[in-house]
Amino acid sequence: MKRLLFAVVLLCFSSLLFASLKAPERSTPGSVLSPYSYVQPFHAESYEKCMSAGTTTTKSMGFGNASQESSSKMDPEICSSMYWMGTNRSGVPLVEYASQGAKIVLFPSIFAGLLTCLFAIAGGLLRCMNIPFVDSVTQVFSEIVGALPRMVVIVICALLLPRELRGLLPLAILWSILSAPTAMDEAGAVAMRLGGARFVEALRAHGFGAFRIYLYHIVALNLRPVVVRQGAEVMMQVVFLELSLSYLAIVAESGSLTHSDDVRSWAELLHMGYAAVVVNEPSMHALMIGLSLIALIVVMATSLSTMARAR
């Protein structure tokens, strides 16, 4: 079971990593006249057409309005990426959206996840040390921070942040801070169930060193499930956060808040899909890809946390 889950996590992660490594630095603009607009995935015909591009065809009818239809030579790589995920309206392969989106979210989300893990560990350990003052301080902190509606804070910060600082990372960090209280509480609760300070005493009695007690017995053996789960969740949430913010930016017609304007986020896939649903634009494939990417993240996160739990 555990192995399987591990494999899944590894698979998801490596695929994301691969994608973000392969991602083109900037979005390639298409053309409104592109002969490849809304190519559906696995559409062999247009793949052939793409591979054989560069040839000219002439059709003539009626009043000799001979129309020359020629298309420039295409790079086979583009053709194949067209083949796998199809294209958008102006013939840009959606693979690009997927990979650039991955690039945007990958690092910040992982960072936020790790940060949250640290918070959780801290929360747990603090309980075991049993210092009432610190306890109540942390509680005040967690009460206040925990009482802030996260999205509100994020939106305000995202938009008041000066342009050059704008990006997903600061927001991710902020998010993990905002979700710290929950993590700390849970970890604290676990530590409490162990018996908190008394548990530490007991281990001391066995003559274990502090290092071993805290890092091995408490964190590694007992807090692990909680910590990892919290981390995984926050990681997932950060990805969703990016989606939401980018989508909001699209809806509100403002410049993007989480990435520079010349890369594309997964949100744009969803937005394309929206058009497919509302005005039956042939872009359902975009929606599907978007949703499956979300699914990928979910699967990764859930299997990560279950893996940690599985004993």
Next chain:
Amino acid sequence: MKKWWIRPGIRMFAAFLLPILVPAIITMFIWALPGDPASIICPIETCGLEQNRILAKELHLDEGMWSFFSHWISQAIQGDFGRSNYYGLEVLSFQEGKVDLLSESIPNTSLLILFSLMIVSIASMLGSLNMPSKKWDPVIVMIGVIPVIVLALISGAVVEIAYPGAEFPNPKDWLKLIMGAVTLGFADAAFSGSLIGFRETFAREKNQRYVGISILRGESLFSNTFPNVANGLVGQYRARLLHILSGSVIVEVVVGISGVGDLLLRGTLNQDFSVVLAAAFIFSIFSALLLFFQAILECLIALHIRKAPSDIHMYEQQLEAT
């Protein structure tokens, strides 16, 4: 052992601090922005220096951050949030027939929250009655993992298909509210979380020794378990509410409900400070109230439990669990 009142006390404290803290932080942000606030609201090029100065005086932007903030908060308490610079309207006005921003937005948002709250409450009720059976969990969880943005998008689509174009006032607004509520109610594990959460809590409590004993004593299960789990439940409940509250920003914008969340986003986009401050203030009040109620409840329960026969230590644990 800690005093039982410390925690509620701290909550109260936080509840009172919050509505002051949030605008304070935002004010700091505003001052951190490049260019002085007055000329962001009315650039000297278009307003002229003189006007700019006058405006700065009116809004107390000229004597630095602190005087602005103190002035603002004192006004806000009297329900005067100044006027929106982008919409050219009062943010909130109590005059008859005068149009303002909040008196349109607050009802929408509260209705949205209310409806979604219903969904959550149903879920928690089901949970506490230990329904539905565990074999449904995978499905429920699956629904739970859908991020709010995706559901919001779908709701938006449904509304757009139902009533394209924009007409005011029209049934579209109600549909929007309902779809929005559904979104908030199910997305991000609102439904599944509260259902499963409540069920777990009750289940755990049922297996406590004292419950068995009291049942032998011929007392009802619920009367025994409830007081002890109540705290945990209240905590969970508040967490959900908060989550909905924060999700409402996304939903309102994507589905197109003209509520406080929408106001907040557009306000920030247009650097419409009075609106941003007001909206954020409303949100913080909202959540402060929640905190406050939780604290009260905790006290009541604590007092109740002190009368009732039960294991204090157990209760302590419950507290930690929240």
Next chain:
Amino acid sequence: MSIKRALSVCFALGVATLAAAANVQFYDENLPGSLNPLYAESMVDFRAQELYFDRLYFNNPLNNRLTSKISKRWELAGSQGVRLFLNEGLKWHNGEDLTAADICFTINAIKDPKTTSVRAKEFRKSFKGCTVEKKLVALIEFNSVYYYPIARLNFAVLPKSEFQSTSILPNTDFSSRPIGSGPMSGAKGRQAASFKAHRSSSHHSPKIDKMSLNQAQDPRVQINTLRSGNMHGIISVAPPFRPELASSSEVVLKTYDLRSWWFIALNDKKKPLHIKEVRQALNYLIDRNDLREKSIGVKKGDKESPCELISGPFVPSSPYYNKSIPEVERKHNAKAKSLLNRAGLEKKGRLWHYNGEAVLLNIGMKDTLNKEAPDLLDQIGNQLGEAGFDRRVDRIDALEWRRDIVSGKAGSKYDMVIGKWSFNIDENVNHLFETRKGGKGTQNIFNYSNPEVDAILQEFNDARTDSAAKEAYYKLHAKLSEELPYLFLWKLDTKSAWRKEVRSNIITPYYYFTLIDQWKYSKK
């Protein structure tokens, strides 16, 4: 939320479309910024205000006659004055009477130096004063002799009753809930601007009861909602979508005469753009043909193409357009390279370096242009990228454009700004290139300042004969195409699309809704 609305939900499901039919809904590129005529900035503002307000005199788009809904006749009063006789029974939206007092109030407001509007500054020059002679008779005096005195009276009339003083400021309630005398009353909401027929006055009888202006969304959505009959009009249809609409049987495309040309403004304060050669090199590095094919969908040599390249600040059909200056159609790498080298730039690797560091260009584009020319920003970015310039691209939303770009504060943020200017028949470009000081150069994006150019512009202002004016702008065209404060891209025609139910909808050049009284909505 009242019970009534709650009830309406039940049956509204059925009657929703009927309800919609009474209301003519259209997309404009944005929501209006200000509805106060003195503070109109974008074309959207102008179009919306044309519905809320009456311009004292306007040109009838059919016979070009200077007409007025407000004054029934006029006569010369001395060499520099005009006496207006107003119609009886004119009412403002709020039910008050429209009298000569309002006319004079408006003129005084325009003259009041505390009124900080750029537009008012322009009008201010011409007016000496205004006196109310009778309730419905106003005497307007000018500062100089005008050949078409009433042609200067094309400003919107403001209601005296709505203002405390003649110093009128932006961002008042009035700018979002105006009281006008125009054919439609209404206000700007959060998602739309609404219009309701103003029939309580003798001078307007619009046949359409309600209209609403919605912010344009994704072009696809616009087109489809229009075709499905849920929307009735689109003010500006992006060129790529025009053929589709032209072939549809429910929708007609209508020409909207608007002289607009697109440009890339260059920040000549930023190194190395301060060197003329570099600007010229950039001009050669932009492949305009490729741009307009990929983002507008116009191939070179298309007949009646909506998009024509330009080499100066005028549309090619303008009398000021100097035809002797050739347009740069495609890339000229060699020329550009030599120019850059001459300017002291050197190419290390794939990037051009100036004083040892790679050149980074911050490019911004007005967000709404992206609907008309999808991906234009990325296209230009990539072309410069290939040419060896590192770049950052940003979208500029309406607010930032209004607040930072036009007012000339973008220098710190951007090095190139992509935008478009629109003109009425008066193609005066002085405000774009004059040195910004003393009410001049109010729209000089990067505060470009060049004494020679200023001299030419002054020459234009001083020109007494039309031939002199023409020569001045010919000179300007030549000068600018060499100095290049802008890279001039193209002119692009604007076309509207309206459903056939909207009938006798004559589109007035520039102001658009002037003849709204004649518009009809009928299924027949």
Next chain:
Amino acid sequence: MNTRLSTYIFWGMMGFGTSCFSSDNSTSEQASIETPSTQGISKDYWIYRLVQAEKRQPFIQDIGWQNYYTRDFANVIALSKEESLARFHLEHAALYRQALLMHSYATQKTVLYKSLGSQNKETEAKIDPKTVPLDSPQHAYLIAIASIFLEDYPAAKTYFDRVPTGPEFDSHVAQWRKWLDSDKKSPPTLSGFFFSAEGSSINKSPSWNEDQYAFSMSDGSTYEATDGTSLWLLSRWHQDQAAKILAEKSNSAALIDQWLAPWRLPFETSFVSPTETKVLELTDDWFLFGFYLQAEDMAFMHAVSTDPKSAISSWKSKSTFAEYIDLCTKEDQLNAECIKDNAEKLRQIAEERNKELLKGIPIEQIDTNLLYVEFPSFVRFSLLRAAALYAFKTKQIDAAGYLMLEVREASGVVRDPVSLIFLTAYDAYNANTVRAPELLHEYADEFSALQSARIPLDFLQIQLTKDGSHIPTY
């Protein structure tokens, strides 16, 4: 797993949404517009005749027609032959007449701008040619020429008196004076005026002399001006070519007269004696992509231009145009909206009819764009054009303008230059420079003379806007 699930939910939602909420968006079906009662009219339109491929073939083969279709008018003259060439020459003749009309109105408005402006627009402008102030004495010549073409001979004479003597004008003034002093029963015989037919042939238009007058103004600027007479000569040249080709045809005089009648200049009435209006026997060269659906319509338009009053009553039972214009006229007021509706209706009928005629032929063998889109829209625009001209001739200026704006929306082969240049003349007549420059610019490459013809219009625009108060807008 999760994707599938969420998509299920998605579809569920959609189904829910559409089923519960979507309210049927009934697209506006055009309720039938009352069609005329008189059914006696022959409906033998060229668009029906030329549906048969074999009838169309000769034209498709003809390179001249191909260029006409792709609207390379410059080549059309060079590459056509026989009757079609004659027609194209006549079209050029008509076009340059409209250009000249525009030129004359624009000159009048721009030269007299200052004097016209201060007058109250409600009353008609009162100008005294003797005393009216002019920017420079040379302007007198320009306005004099304009007055001639606009048939204001007395004014023309007075203006000629004010023209300073000088090499560039003397011969021109002399020639025109001569004609003015004659009984004007014959067209002026002119030479010079920057126009020479040398090197030109029936398939080669004379080369256009771009630069004409340039006189220096008081403030040192040079005023470039063009002489309307050159346009007149060019137009005449094309007319003569047509006449040459048609020489041996019996009805050539009537044909040329009918073709040019709607486009004649005011001053031509002095020397042109209209032929009596009759229906001509014509080949399809005269109809394909043209103004008229059948010979009757051509005759009707001739009647309209000679005697607008009685034209309808005498032709409504023969010509489709007359029929519909009559239908939409209530006590001598043409209802433009009604014309617009009927034109659209007519287009639909034509489209149906063409589909009817081609039933049974596999679709891929049909040039659907040509036969189902372009041919039918010719019906629509022909009617609009005719009605617009009718309205103009009967002094219903606004109706004419409204219809012309509709005509302007035409695109592709339907977009004919002649009526668009007519629109510019109409605008110049109203001192309106909003639309005209764009239209003139559109055809300047094809008809090089237009480049010079627009010069007075340019000056008019500058006059109108010189002391304007406009700021560029985004």
